[in-house]
Amino acid sequence: MITSPIPPVVPAGHMAKLEQPVLALPSGLELRPWRDSDADALVAAAHEPGIRQWNRLFVASKEEACERIKRMRERWQSEQSAIWAIARPDGGQAVGLIGWGDIDLQGGSAEILYWLLPGGRGRGAMVEATQRLSRWAFEDLGLHRLRLCHAVANSASCRVAEKAGYSIEGTMRSALLHEDGWHDEHLHALVQGDI
Numbered sequence: 001m002i003t004s005p006i007p008p009v010v011p012a013g014h015m016a017k018l019e020q021p022v023l024a025l026p027s028g029l030e031l032r033p034w035r036d037s038d039a040d041a042l043v044a045a046a047h048e049p050g051i052r053q054w055n056r057l058f059v060a061s062k063e064e065a066c067e068r069i070k071r072m073r074e075r076w077q078s079e080q081s082a083i084w085a086i087a088r089p090d091g092g093q094a095v096g097l098i099g100w101g102d103i104d105l106q107g108g109s110a111e112i113l114y115w116l117l118p119g120g121r122g123r124g125a126m127v128e129a130t131q132r133l134s135r136w137a138f139e140d141l142g143l144h145r146l147r148l149c150h151a152v153a154n155s156a157s158c159r160v161a162e163k164a165g166y167s168i169e170g171t172m173r174s175a176l177l178h179e180d181g182w183h184d185e186h187l188h189a190l191v192q193g194d195i
C-alpha cells in the first residue's frame, strides 16, 4: 500500500473527541447544541419563506425536527457536520442555526450554513456568530479554509459574508437548485491567517 506523503490537516478522530462548546456572542446571545425542546423552532424555520427559499429547509413535523436534532449529534460524532443553535442564554428556544457542513478533516475545509428566524434578525447576530465559529474552526478544530456560499440574489447573506471578513472569490454558475430553479452562487472564503 502506498501512503500519502501529505498528512491530514486534522487527524481523523480529533473532532469526535471534542465536546461541543457553548460560545458566547458579544450581543448577549450564545451558540449552544440543539436540544429536543428546540424542535418547534426548527419547524417554524421550515415555514419561514426566506429560510425555506435560501436554506432549502423542509421539516414537516415536530417528530421530523427531533429526528434532525438527533442526526446533528450523530454527525458530530461521525465528523461530518457541527451545528449550533443561536439562542438567548436564559434557556430560551433557538432563534437561529449556524454551523459547519461538508467537513473535510483530511483536506482541512468546511462550509458554513446559517439562518435566523425573523425575531432574531436585524441586530448583527449572524455576523458575530460567523466570526465566532470561524475562530473555533481554525483554533479548536484546526481547519485551514472555510467556505461561505450563497445565492447571488440573497443580498443579506452577501453582506453577512463581507462583514464577517469572508472575501469573495467568484461566482459559481447555476450552482444550486432551489424551488424556483437554478441559482448562481457567490463563493466567499476565509483562510487561516486571514483573522
Ligand SMILES: CC(C)(COP(=O)(O)OP(=O)(O)OC[C@H]1O[C@@H](n2cnc3c(N)ncnc32)[C@H](O)[C@@H]1OP(=O)(O)O)[C@@H](O)C(=O)NCCC(=O)NCCS
Pocket: 050, 051, 054, 055, 114, 115, 116, 117, 120, 121, 122, 123, 124, 125, 126, 127, 149, 150, 151, 154, 155, 156, 157, 159, 160
Ligand atoms: C441572512 C440572514 C442570516 C442575515 O441576518 P440578519 O440579522 O437579517 O442580518 P443583519 O440585519 O445583521 O444585516 C446584515 C447586513 O445585511 C444587510 N441586509 C439585511 N437584510 C438585507 C436585505 N434583504 N437586502 C440587502 N441587505 C440586507 C444589513 O443592512 C446589514 O448590512 P449593513 O450592516 O451594512 O447595513 C437572515 O436574514 C436570514 O436568515 N435570512 C433568511 C435565510 C437565509 O438567507 N439564509 C442564508 C442562506 S446562505
